[in-house]
Amino acid sequence: MTSLRLVRAELRKLTTTKMPWAFFAVLATITGITAVAVVLGTDADGSKGFISTAADQKSLMAFAYNGLVIAGLFGAIAVAREYGHDTVVPTFLIEPRRHRAVLAQFAAMIVGGAVIGFVGTALTMVAVAIALTATDYGFLLSVGDAAQLLVASSFASATGALLGAGIGTFVRNTGGAVAALVLVLLIAPPLVVQLVSETISWVPGSLALVASGLADEPGMFAALIAMAAWAAIPAMIGLLAVQRRDVV
Amino acid sequence: MSNDPAITSSSRTTRTQQRGPSTAAPALEIDHVTKSYDDDTVITDLSFTVQPGRVTGFLGPNGAGKSTTMKILLDLASADEGSATIGGTRYRDLEDPARTVGVVLEPNAFHPGRSGRNHLRILADGGGFPTERVQEMLTVVGLADAADRRVGAYSMGMRQRLSLAAALLGDPPVLVLDEPGNGLDPQGIRDLRGLLRERAANGDTIFVSSHLLSEVEHLADEVVVLNKGRLVASGSLGELQREETLVRSPSPEGLTKVLQSAGGTVQPLEKDTLLVRGLSIDVIGSRAHQAGIELHELSPHSGSLEDLFMGWTDGTDVDATLDTAKEVQSA
Numbered sequence: 001m002t003s004l005r006l007v008r009a010e011l012r013k014l015t016t017t018k019m020p021w022a023f024f025a026v027l028a029t030i031t032g033i034t035a036v037a038v039v040l041g042t043d044a045d046g047s048k049g050f051i052s053t054a055a056d057q058k059s060l061m062a063f064a065y066n067g068l069v070i071a072g073l074f075g076a077i078a079v080a081r082e083y084g085h086d087t088v089v090p091t092f093l094i095e096p097r098r099h100r101a102v103l104a105q106f107a108a109m110i111v112g113g114a115v116i117g118f119v120g121t122a123l124t125m126v127a128v129a130i131a132l133t134a135t136d137y138g139f140l141l142s143v144g145d146a147a148q149l150l151v152a153s154s155f156a157s158a159t160g161a162l163l164g165a166g167i168g169t170f171v172r173n174t175g176g177a178v179a180a181l182v183l184v185l186l187i188a189p190p191l192v193v194q195l196v197s198e199t200i201s202w203v204p205g206s207l208a209l210v211a212s213g214l215a216d217e218p219g220m221f222a223a224l225i226a227m228a229a230w231a232a233i234p235a236m237i238g239l240l241a242v243q244r245r246d247v248v
Numbered sequence: 249m250s251n252d253p254a255i256t257s258s259s260r261t262t263r264t265q266q267r268g269p270s271t272a273a274p275a276l277e278i279d280h281v282t283k284s285y286d287d288d289t290v291i292t293d294l295s296f297t298v299q300p301g302r303v304t305g306f307l308g309p310n311g312a313g314k315s316t317t318m319k320i321l322l323d324l325a326s327a328d329e330g331s332a333t334i335g336g337t338r339y340r341d342l343e344d345p346a347r348t349v350g351v352v353l354e355p356n357a358f359h360p361g362r363s364g365r366n367h368l369r370i371l372a373d374g375g376g377f378p379t380e381r382v383q384e385m386l387t388v389v390g391l392a393d394a395a396d397r398r399v400g401a402y403s404m405g406m407r408q409r410l411s412l413a414a415a416l417l418g419d420p421p422v423l424v425l426d427e428p429g430n431g432l433d434p435q436g437i438r439d440l441r442g443l444l445r446e447r448a449a450n451g452d453t454i455f456v457s458s459h460l461l462s463e464v465e466h467l468a469d470e471v472v473v474l475n476k477g478r479l480v481a482s483g484s485l486g487e488l489q490r491e492e493t494l495v496r497s498p499s500p501e502g503l504t505k506v507l508q509s510a511g512g513t514v515q516p517l518e519k520d521t522l523l524v525r526g527l528s529i530d531v532i533g534s535r536a537h538q539a540g541i542e543l544h545e546l547s548p549h550s551g552s553l554e555d556l557f558m559g560w561t562d563g564t565d566v567d568a569t570l571d572t573a574k575e576v577q578s579a
Binding site: 002005006008009012013016017018081085086087088089090091092093094095096097246247248 | 319322323324325326339340342345346349351353355356357358359360361362363366369370371373374375376414
């Protein structure tokens with residue numbers, strides 16, 4: 001019961017500032033760019049091959065990796081600013097068993113991340129469907145494929161938000177948390193793949209493709225577990241760090 | 249802020265009736281607490297108790313360790329040694345901390361883009377308080393009309409009122425308030441004083457740090473005074489104020505040496521008059537007699553809190569403290 005109260009409080013924190021609207025604007029912008037690409041874009045040979053088959057359209061509308069990165073930023077900023085504004089102080093006064101308070105915060109971030117992934121994918125599908133009316137091609141995505149993209153994006157974005165929240169809890173500074181997230185998600189993976197090529201199947205971008213049904217290696221179950229692990233490790237580090245530190 | 253609405257005293261609705269006057273609020277106990285940041289020891293072997301049914305003022309110059317002590321009590325910071333408890337229980341082990349202790353800490357913790365009402369709603373959600381309590385507390389602190397404005401647009405006094413509303417949300421029997429009068433206008437300070445006095449009269453434990461010595465003098469029954477992280481005085485304010493002795497002697501310099509060697513604090517007032525603290529009137533008379541020093545007057549003296557504070561803290565940063573007090577008083 002206490003945990004549910006804490007999660008409700010954390011969800012209210014997320015919905016009582018303008019931050020969600022800023023992220024909605026980001027999703028809308030990406031969606032708009034995708035729609036414009038559908039209408040105006042061509043392949044190198046001048047054809048519209050990139051929207052000509054169901055598989056091509058599925059690939060175009062796959063939002064899991066975008067969602068993971070955007071939700072990661074959402075989680076990192078939302079949690080780090082709690083420390084920046086000291087609003088974590090009343091949280092820890094209400095629930096001084098800090099692991100409970102932080103777990104409630106993580107739960108709210110997972111929900112927020114999943115919403116970002118779902119809304120991002122849904123907006124993309126609607127925008128692409130509308131944009132396709134201006135081309136010679138119809139909307140070819142099956143219900144099953146659409147559902148897979150929605151679920152994959154929601155899951156990936158939930159893990160991204162948790163990853164960002166873990167980094168935000170550990171770093172506690174908004175700029176630092178964003179920089180750390182960019183390092184972890186965007187800069188480090190390609191460098192690691194350069195050094196050890198076998199790791200390519202385990203970086204977030206590859207895992208998001210597998211979850212969306214656009215790649216096979218390392219398999220769906222392993223990809224979902226690996227994505228969860230990417231998020232769980234920083235979350236655990238953040239959880240441990242917050243137990244020991246003075247808050248103010 | 250001079251037109252700010254009153255902080256009313258009807259902040260409680262249920263707990264007092266449920267608890268009844270016979271159930272005492274918990275006492276706060278700081279027991280041999282030491283705290284360092286890197287090589288800087290900010291609190292040294294600090295021990296004192298804050299009793300229920302009293303308003304206890306927590307005084308000290310800037311950097312004396314008052315806020316750190318409060319944060320240790322609230323488990324926001326950890327002590328290197330010793331313990332801080334509320335009714336014998338550490339804050340983190342309290343069954344329902346949000347309904348046990350109401351807190352105002354400096355600096356106030358708000359998201360500037362969130363409304364005052366939503367700030368309280370979040371706390372009400374987390375603490376499991378009825379949502380009606382939010383509107384009730386906004387009315388109590390006089391913020392009902394500004395409740396839906398962004399906190400970033402609030403004045404300092406309004407933020408302080410919102411902090412008070414948050415502290416009172418769970419109708420707790422213990423209040424730990426760090427500079428609660430900061431930013432309040434004179435009427436607000438007066439209302440706050442009334443509210444705290446009323447709660448103490450009902451048996452609540454009220455622990456208030458303040459720079460405003462005149463305010464503490466009006467408000468507190470007890471004081472705890474820190475200087476450089478050490479306890480320098482504690483006890484009933486009335487008794488402490490009567491602990492001074494006025495001594496007149498034709499040999500003030502010789503008498504000063506004698507009394508200082510006996511552990512007293514001696515402050516010269518006029519040519520032949522000394523103000524002595526830390527020694528009883530009997531000991532002063534006896535030491536003067538033993539030293540063969542003639543006395544023309546030996547009488548108890550009631551000092552102001554400001555005089556006492558300067559004596560306790562050796563004037564450490566006291567100018568800034570008094571300036572702050574005078575500024576607010578003249579506001």
